[in-house]
Amino acid sequence: MTLLQFDRLTVAVSGRPVLRRVTLDVAAGEAVGLVGESGSGKSMTVRSVMRLLPAGATVGGTVRFDGADVGALDAAGLRRMRSRDVAMVFQDPRAVVNPVRTVGDFLTEVLRDQGTGRSEATRRAAAALSEVGVGDAMRRLQQRPYELSGGLLQRVVIAAALLTGPRLILADEPTTALDTTTQEEVVAILAEQRRLRGTTLMFITHDLELAAAVCDRIAVMYAGEIVEILPAARLHSDARHPYTRALLGSRPGAVAPGERLRTVPGVPQSALTAPPGCVFADRCPHAEARCRDVRPVFTGSAACHLLEVL
Numbered sequence: 638m639t640l641l642q643f644d645r646l647t648v649a650v651s652g653r654p655v656l657r658r659v660t661l662d663v664a665a666g667e668a669v670g671l672v673g674e675s676g677s678g679k680s681m682t683v684r685s686v687m688r689l690l691p692a693g694a695t696v697g698g699t700v701r702f703d704g705a706d707v708g709a710l711d712a713a714g715l716r717r718m719r720s721r722d723v724a725m726v727f728q729d730p731r732a733v734v735n736p737v738r739t740v741g742d743f744l745t746e747v748l749r750d751q752g753t754g755r756s757e758a759t760r761r762a763a764a765a766l767s768e769v770g771v772g773d774a775m776r777r778l779q780q781r782p783y784e785l786s787g788g789l790l791q792r793v794v795i796a797a798a799l800l801t802g803p804r805l806i807l808a809d810e811p812t813t814a815l816d817t818t819t820q821e822e823v824v825a826i827l828a829e830q831r832r833l834r835g836t837t838l839m840f841i842t843h844d845l846e847l848a849a850a851v852c853d854r855i856a857v858m859y860a861g862e863i864v865e866i867l868p869a870a871r872l873h874s875d876a877r878h879p880y881t882r883a884l885l886g887s888r889p890g891a892v893a894p895g896e897r898l899r900t901v902p903g904v905p906q907s908a909l910t911a912p913p914g915c916v917f918a919d920r921c922p923h924a925e926a927r928c929r930d931v932r933p934v935f936t937g938s939a940a941c942h943l944l945e946v947l
């Protein structure tokens with residue numbers, strides 16, 4: 638069953654295009670990674686699900702959650718979706734948690750709003766903390782955000798995201814602000830908890846390998862478009878789009894120790910500056926004349942003229 642469906646989602650902010658015809662189906666229980674360089678539209682795509690777009694955004698196409706057109710939800714429907722069905726985990730936990738209130742206040746707030754009594758809300762909050770590997774949960778509930786490390790606080794945010802039993806978690810670079818060891822722990826917890834609960838996940842990251850470790854499928858974005866969608870387990874063998882191949886070649890792990898790191902040549906395009914044809918044409922080592930002029934259609938798993946003839 639499809640839980641989340643993007644159908645030719647197009648977004649412009651103050652008349653400047655940021656997403657173009659993003660089309661993707663996410664099955665219930667599936668984890669999909671959204672990868673791509675900075676500015677490719679990953680955040681805008683997941684924010685569209687919650688209708689959290691910047692002021693002045695215009696939206697074309699549709700986003701459906703459990704069959705309902707998110708753009709057509711009334712205020713009550715939107716509130717319900719945001720508070721119960723869909724949870725977001727952002728890059729910086731300190732931007733999300735109120736710095737002057739306790740961790741317990743933060744965790745119990747939604748439950749209390751939904752009518753859960755204080756002691757039951759506290760019990761569930763403590764249990765949620767334990768589930769994400771935070772020990773001494775009752776003491777943590779009394780603490781304020783500045784008393785916790787970034788990694789611990791991100792676990793608190795994940796516990797909060799899981800607390801209402803959402804069907805979908807949108808995680809927008811949830812570990813970018815953390816050090817490497819903590820990143821691995823936090824990602825492992827998020828992945829384990831969502832697997833245990835069967836929660837659907839959209840996971841944004843710059844890191845292809847991380848996406849492959851956490852997700853079932855990977856959607857690669859460039860300049861506001863999805864250029865390739867592929868199974869995570871076959872990332873290396875199945876990647877065919879020149880942009881995905883270039884990203885794989887520019888990973889630190891792709892070069893021998895001591896060898897110079899490779900980057901994707903050229904300057905990243907945005908949806909605004911992309912050429913009328915293939916969005917990657919300016920940087921693609923294989924581009925032909927038609928690539929610059931004619932937009933490739935998404936055939937099979939990628940949008941690339943060079944693959945259409947194969």
Ligand SMILES: Nc1ncnc2c1ncn2[C@@H]1O[C@H](COP(=O)(O)OP(=O)(O)OP(=O)(O)O)[C@@H](O)[C@H]1O
Nearest residue numbers: 650655674675676677678679680681682691907908
């Ligand atoms: N508040 C905003 N107002 C106007 N344009 C914006 C706003 N936020 C992002 N954009 C533009 O939308 C495009 C897509 O941005 P988005 O944040 O979705 O990219 P991203 O792939 O998530 O990048 P990053 O990895 O840096 O977070 C970019 O061109 C960006 O400049």
